[in-house]
Amino acid sequence: ISYGGSPRATIALDRCARAHAWLQGRDYVSPEDVQTIAHEALRHRILISYEAEAEGVNSDQIIDELIRLTPVA
Incomplete structure (x- = not known):
């Protein structure tokens, strides 16, 4: 990620x-x-780094991972 939210x-x-x-x-x-x-x-609002873009990573995948890793009580 170059810049986050x-x-x-x-x-x-x-x-x-x-x-x-x-x-x-x-x-x-x-x-x-x-x-x-x-x-x-x-x-x-999330800017992907050049390296991540070259690997095919997009902001939706990052958001999915954040949702998956964030504990919900």
Whole structure:
């Protein structure tokens, strides 16, 4: 990764997850809301290194790995 998500990416992730929860008729955010919108909120905020790009790695794969590695209580 050349550049990861900034603090503004976290704000966007929060706002999008809240909106998704609201659209689902809930007044609370679940981990599934965050996981559902993570790609859309973060995809364009993660810059892939040249080496990773040459190996065929894309931002969606990185987000998938982050979701997989992040423990959810």
